[in-house]
Structures are given as C-alpha cells and as structure tokens.
Amino acid sequence: MSSRILPEFELLMPQSVPETVEILAKYKDQAAVMAGGTDLLVLMKAGVKVPYVVGLSEVSGLDYLIYDPVEGLRIGAMATLAQIVDNENVKKNYTALWQSACVNGTPQTRNKATVVGNILRASPAGDCCAAVLALGGTVILQGTAGKREVNIDNFWTGYRQTARQAFEFAVEYKIPAKVGKSAFKRMTRADQDLSKLNAAVSLDMAGNVCQGARLAMGCVAPTLVRMKKAEEIIKGKEITEAVLKDVEAAVKADVTPIDDVRSSAWYRKEVAGVLVKRTIEKALA
Amino acid sequence: MKTRSITLYVNGEAYSLNVAVNRTLLQVLREDLGMPETKYGCGTGECGACTVVVDGGKSILACLTLAATMDGAKITTAAGLEKDGKLNPIQEAFISEHAVQCGYCTPGMVMKSVSILAKNPKPTEEEIRRELEGNICRCTGYVKIVQAIQKASEVMASTR
Numbered sequence: 001m002s003s004r005i006l007p008e009f010e011l012l013m014p015q016s017v018p019e020t021v022e023i024l025a026k027y028k029d030q031a032a033v034m035a036g037g038t039d040l041l042v043l044m045k046a047g048v049k050v051p052y053v054v055g056l057s058e059v060s061g062l063d064y065l066i067y068d069p070v071e072g073l074r075i076g077a078m079a080t081l082a083q084i085v086d087n088e089n090v091k092k093n094y095t096a097l098w099q100s101a102c103v104n105g106t107p108q109t110r111n112k113a114t115v116v117g118n119i120l121r122a123s124p125a126g127d128c129c130a131a132v133l134a135l136g137g138t139v140i141l142q143g144t145a146g147k148r149e150v151n152i153d154n155f156w157t158g159y160r161q162t163a164r165q166a167f168e169f170a171v172e173y174k175i176p177a178k179v180g181k182s183a184f185k186r187m188t189r190a191d192q193d194l195s196k197l198n199a200a201v202s203l204d205m206a207g208n209v210c211q212g213a214r215l216a217m218g219c220v221a222p223t224l225v226r227m228k229k230a231e232e233i234i235k236g237k238e239i240t241e242a243v244l245k246d247v248e249a250a251v252k253a254d255v256t257p258i259d260d261v262r263s264s265a266w267y268r269k270e271v272a273g274v275l276v277k278r279t280i281e282k283a284l285a
Numbered sequence: 286m287k288t289r290s291i292t293l294y295v296n297g298e299a300y301s302l303n304v305a306v307n308r309t310l311l312q313v314l315r316e317d318l319g320m321p322e323t324k325y326g327c328g329t330g331e332c333g334a335c336t337v338v339v340d341g342g343k344s345i346l347a348c349l350t351l352a353a354t355m356d357g358a359k360i361t362t363a364a365g366l367e368k369d370g371k372l373n374p375i376q377e378a379f380i381s382e383h384a385v386q387c388g389y390c391t392p393g394m395v396m397k398s399v400s401i402l403a404k405n406p407k408p409t410e411e412e413i414r415r416e417l418e419g420n421i422c423r424c425t426g427y428v429k430i431v432q433a434i435q436k437a438s439e440v441m442a443s444t445r
Contacts, residue, residue, distance in 0.1 A: 002328075003327060003328030003329050003348075004312075004325065004328050005307075005312075006307040006308075006309065006351075007307065008287070008307055009306065009307060010286060010287060010306070011286055011287075011289065011306035011307075011351070011353055011354075012286070013286075013289075013353075013354070034351075034354075037349055037350065037351065037354075038330055038346075038349050041309075041349050041351070042329045042330060042349065045328060045329065053306075053351075055351070055353075055354045057354045058354075058356075105330070105419075106330070106333065106418055106419025106420075107344060107397070107400075107415075107416050107418065107419050108330070108333060108336055108344050108345055108346045108397070108419045109330050109346065109349070109419065111343050111344060111345050112345055112346075112349070112350075191418060192331070192418055192419065
C-alpha cells in the first residue's frame, strides 16, 4: 500500500459500449469501471483490491453533454466536471449542478473526473451527488438484456452502495427540463477539501410561492438524503423568514450525522439547518 | 492484459513503449523515460506537482493517470517548453518575478500556467487564483506566482 505504487491488476480497454457491457457481464463484481480514474486510482493506492479495471477512455461517444429545453439534460458516462463548468446551459438551467462542479476537486481532477463517476462512487459527501439529488433525474443502466432507468431517489442504497447490478454499465445520467431555481452550498475547512457538510436545493417557484421543493443534504447519513419534512413545510408557502426558521428546525431534527475526520456529529447537526436555509436563499437570490 | 504497447508523444518526440498497466504516467515519464522534471508530490491528486499538459492545453495529474490508457496522447512537460534554447515566456516570468523558492512545485505550477493561458490569454487575478487551487506551494505563498502568470500573459500578448 503506497500512494506511489499501484497494486497489480488486469486492464481491459473496451472500444465500444456493447463490448463494455460484455466485459461487465463476464467479470461482474471483480471489475471496476474507470472513467477519469481520479477516485478509483486513489482507492487502489489506499489498498482497495480490484482484479479487473475496465478503462473507458477509448469508448467513443460517451463524453456528451446535451441540453434540450423539452427533454432536459443528458450527461454521458465520460462527460467531465470541466465540461459542466464550461457549459452555459448547465450554468443557467441547472445552477446547483454547475456550482457543485465548480468546487468539486481541482481544475486538474475536473479535467478527468466525471459526473456519472461521482454518482456511482455513492459517497455521502459527493458534491455533484447533492446537486443531482436536488435536481432529480435518472441513472441509465445498460446490461446485456437491455437498458433500465433508476430514479436518483432510489439509486443510493447504502454507504457506497447503489442500485446498479454488477453486470450493468451506467451509461448516462438524465435530468428533467423543468427543475426550478436551484443552488448548491457546502462547508469545508479549506477550499479544496472534501465537504464536511453539503446541501443542494431545487425550488419550483410561482412568484414568491414555492410550489414544490427538493432539498438534498450530504454528510449527514450513509447516503445523500432528501429532507422530506422540510420539503413539506416549504411546499405551497411563500418563503418568509418564519418559514425558513421552520425549515431550519426540521432539517436539524431530521439529520443523523456521525463524527469523523472532517467534523463532529454535534457540529454537523447544529449547522445543517442553517446550511439548507442559506442554500434556499442562494437559489432565490 | 498486464502490459500494453503504447505510443506516447512527449514534448514532440514519439516513444514506443510496452508498459505494465499498473504504472502511472508519472512513473513512466520519470523512471522509464528518464524525465525527472515532473514531480511526485502526494500521489493522490491533492498537490498538483505532477501536472502535465495533454493535447496542447488540458492540465492533468500524471500520478492519477495510467500510462497504458494514454496511447497516442501528446504530452508536454516543463522540459518541453523551451524552443531553440529559449525559455517559454512563462518560464522567463517565473524567473524574473522570483516565483520560485525551493522549486519543487514549480514544474507543476508552470504547466498549470500553460493550460490557464492556453484557455484564457488574459486572466484576471481571481481567475488565476481559482485555476491554481490544485497546485500547492509549501515554501511561501502564491503572490509572486500569480504575478509571474500576469507578467507572462502581458509578454505573450505583446509578442503575438
């Protein structure tokens, strides 16, 4: 185990999506799919054993980022965070995702790290994960028998666990066209750290009245979670100081964070509601 | 496969190599090709010392890149910036602005600067600072590094 030397493994370099699917059907959980590698290689250097690495860099046609005002946003498996940062449509229509990509990692890692990879990693601290949970959408999984879509609300099943079967290849993440006003905020000790707490919100506004909201939080449970009680509180109401106070209290009551290297359970619980409140204010600003 | 035959284009030269698949681009540059200018810092994507530029403008970390996945890539390292014995304006500016102390982060800083100016020839101070967030200098600070990039930007604009 060394940050200098990678353990031995077999590298597979498929040239197409069908070939990738075949490889996963054959090796299943013995294989790890590598998009940018900025996360997988760090894990492997830290001792995670992966017998087969499936590199995607030679599979063409997966680095798309396609926005359509009716269909929404389609993010291919190889679309990088740098592509998100540089995309005006994402900045304007999916602000939470744009804001999360801008602070996720560093410019160098963003040139290789992918949105789909961030979702598949299923870390409860994933910045883009908070944004996609707030914006909603589906992960498209392809197996030998065909494709299926899994709603992001049901995709993370536990700490670093997802609904993806070992033989399925996550080819795309799709976000609906109508997502409302959104924003992302996070708390870190220093700028490029992993988040100690993050939040993203998406608000369906009619004038000053919030018709519906998706409030997502990271680092407060084994997976990213929606703050459903707070969503109920805000729904159908004008967003006033009093409503935001109730949201803050509901979030605080709803989160179950832990102590770890980046923060304490007590602190996270104290500030979680404040962070959601400020993220709502940021979305409306 | 445990090894792969690839061609890397480093600083304009083609190298045909048979690399073990678990070797990083950084190991291949430093150990197999004997090009020690790209530095090993943390090995986990935090420090930026191993920054190289691919395909003319994109900065990546050589420590988090498998060499075997880079077949056909055009890689520029800090040693590939001089032309006909003359340093690149960015290198000149790092010298004239005293943006080097111990020098260990410098090749990564210079390569990141190459990618900043390739994308945005006239960056503001804030844009430079944001783009440099993945490059850590542990000697001193970033003021002179930022000034060097601004100086290089001016020189490159006037000679364009």
